[in-house]
Amino acid sequence: MKDTITVGLLGLGTVGSGVIEILEDHKESIQHKTGCNVTIKTVLVNNLSKPRDLKNTSTKLTDRYEDITQDPEIDVVVEVMGGIDHTLTILREAIENGKHIVTANKDLVAQHGDELFEASYRNKCDLFYEASVAGGIPIIRSILDGLSSDKIRKMMGIVNGTTNYILTKMTKEGVDFDAVLKEAQELGFAEADPTADVDGLDAARKMTILSILGFSMPFNLEDVEIKGIRGISLADIQYAEQLGYSVKLIGVAEHDDTGVAVSVEPTLLPIEHPLSSVNDEYNAVYVYGDAVGETMFYGPGAGKLPTATAVVSDLIAVVKSLRLGTSGTAYVQPQFSKQVKEKKDQLTKKYMRLHVHDQPGMLMELTKIFAQYGISFDQIIQREADKDDERELMMVTHQVSEEDFQRAYNDLESLSSIRSVDSVFRVEGSN
Amino acid sequence: MKDTITVGLLGLGTVGSGVIEILEDHKESIQHKTGCNVTIKTVLVNNLSKPRDLKNTSTKLTDRYEDITQDPEIDVVVEVMGGIDHTLTILREAIENGKHIVTANKDLVAQHGDELFEASYRNKCDLFYEASVAGGIPIIRSILDGLSSDKIRKMMGIVNGTTNYILTKMTKEGVDFDAVLKEAQELGFAEADPTADVDGLDAARKMTILSILGFSMPFNLEDVEIKGIRGISLADIQYAEQLGYSVKLIGVAEHDDTGVAVSVEPTLLPIEHPLSSVNDEYNAVYVYGDAVGETMFYGPGAGKLPTATAVVSDLIAVVKSLRLGTSGTAYVQPQFSKQVKEKKDQLTKKYMRLHVHDQPGMLMELTKIFAQYGISFDQIIQREADKDDERELMMVTHQVSEEDFQRAYNDLESLSSIRSVDSVFRVEGSN
Structure with a gap:
């Protein structure tokens, strides 16, 4: 030897x-x-x-x-x-x-x-x-060995330190995106070209790797729906807080009988969710297994x-x-062929913020469009907007399929009362 | 094969x-x-x-x-x-x-x-x-494999679900210890004889195992200082909250040049510490390594x-x-002989709550006793007590050695102005 x-x-x-x-x-x-x-x-x-x-x-x-x-x-x-x-x-x-x-x-x-x-x-x-x-988080080993006897149903990850740093700063100090990004670049927390971080690509790569391991299927980057946090508005972070949510860039990988969906997108998380307290440049991966239930692995994501x-x-x-003398035996070929969820089977709640003309029947018209697709709302908040004749609306739906939501969203164009849809985020339950 | x-x-x-x-x-x-x-x-x-x-x-x-x-x-x-x-x-x-x-x-x-x-x-x-x-938390594997290249300095664990459930309930619902224990027993979260949980023995056993692995030294249960949460007062939990702390039963294992100290005791943790958001019957182990910095592993502790x-x-x-054909190779004999910290090298902050006679010069007398041993205070809060001629004091020291604190504590007996020392807890910094 x-x-x-x-x-x-x-x-x-x-x-x-x-x-x-x-x-x-x-x-x-x-x-x-x-x-x-x-x-x-x-x-x-x-x-x-x-x-x-x-x-x-x-x-x-x-x-x-x-x-x-x-x-x-x-x-x-x-x-x-x-x-x-x-x-x-x-x-x-x-x-x-x-x-x-x-x-x-x-x-x-x-x-x-x-x-x-x-x-x-x-x-x-x-x-x-x-x-x-x-x-520094031994997450791959934990999935491969520690949870090897379980069936993983869901992984949610804060797997990009730069974006988590930006969102934490915006939340805690009420500074807007561009100012925080600039500061992060000066401090070396963000690259001169922040594209891969800010637009979610870096997180998507990590979610690809986690999905291959967690579900034992051969995924690649193209299977991930990616939406970054570039230009995310301070208004959304503050409204989310009032609704009891934190805003995080979350990679989600879910597995049920209809297949697997992997995405990276700005997400509203209940304030009491373990991921909500992951701040600054820290990373964490939350894993939900059939048998083990909720676990979370927290630590420095870089450095x-x-x-x-x-x-x-x-x-x-x-x-x-x-x-x-056991080299080369650790790798196990994916057990299953890839099974990607269709949009109709991707169920989540959605948060929207929009500006509308302040005119009678506006809200009825709006909710009617969603009702056509069976979409109803959990929370609706209406506020004065900067312009006199406008209102700002924050809406959180009940569970809805990605397909139905996209259809309703497209139909919004036909409504003359809508000035702008400012943001659409995923909303996660407390599980 | x-x-x-x-x-x-x-x-x-x-x-x-x-x-x-x-x-x-x-x-x-x-x-x-x-x-x-x-x-x-x-x-x-x-x-x-x-x-x-x-x-x-x-x-x-x-x-x-x-x-x-x-x-x-x-x-x-x-x-x-x-x-x-x-x-x-x-x-x-x-x-x-x-x-x-x-x-x-x-x-x-x-x-x-x-x-x-x-x-x-x-x-x-x-x-x-x-x-x-x-x-369900793969913590042993994480220490042995995932952090195998690092030098672990400190582990803090919420490793007993029953006591964490009790403390969470007391904190969130303002119910007192006996009532929550009774409810926990009825729900099956606590044993009919809750001694091992409530008095800290169960947590101490787990900290013994973690210390052996984390520091590669042959510890046993007798090396652990144990103090449970039996009869812990709602008042302390509420005062701690006002001071910016949560109260948890924390197992601490620390390693520095003077040796290792392992203890289980009720501890005040800054509210923003990752362990502070570990609630109900959940467990978590926070590990601080020289190289990796802070990591935390969270999940169900039982079930x-x-x-x-x-x-x-x-x-x-x-x-x-x-x-x-590699059976029996996973175990590694402890690398070091056991090195237990002396009380003079065990440095922590302490929280005390006491009742005193409301008489002039009382606070000066009290702080003088501590000053003799070089102990000063970070926070002192004085309140009206139930009895007219009494005051309630909450005091948080700066860093102090266990030895000095014990000496000062013993000297308190000589003070006629002190009616009762109601509680003494450890206080952890945000790291």
């Missing part, structure tokens, strides 16, 4: 240097847990001439990935460089050369997970990716050391299975 | 029948995950003549435990019968006969874990016990199906390692 496991590291950015830091700080404890030493032999970087602070002088820097993928001494490749196409090429080659993989790359796993899983399975390699969803913790925990798992 | 794994079940109470239910309901999914069938061959019961509803007619009931421990066909023994001495005898024999063990028995693990781990290690048997702490889910997830892990 080997007494040293040799690692090649792809990337030496924030997470990469966190991985090196944790491996050095916890050398003894890792030795104790795995029965062997874990050494980083080679690190792939973009720029060889940039000065680096590497304590372990035996670690070699390279800008040629083949120095890692083709080095027979390297057992495990840890990928924290990000990117998709080029990274896929490298990991493909690493796996074909029998390297085990730990990756933190959600974009890659969400888009090319199938191929990577298949290749690693064929080559009896491990492929772990805990850090790809919700940073150097939380993410590196997840990467190194995966690395320890790889090392253990290498030592035990 | 075997294609059927045969199980002996000890106990057919609530959890036992839950285990049978889950194994039957999820037969296919378990087959898919493990590559083999899992069958219960024999069930140990107390009373053979009691009618039972066992669908699987090939399952045999017995009242002789040797029919399980000595049956060479049985691979795994699942223990859900509870109890300590007799159960220990049975498990000891099962392990010596090479059976793998899954147990939900926190009392047994907290008291005799050492012996059982040693025996199972020696016999190359698996021993899993996820259900022994926080029912038939949640507990059975944890048991069956353990069983799946045993079956996987049997199939992979």
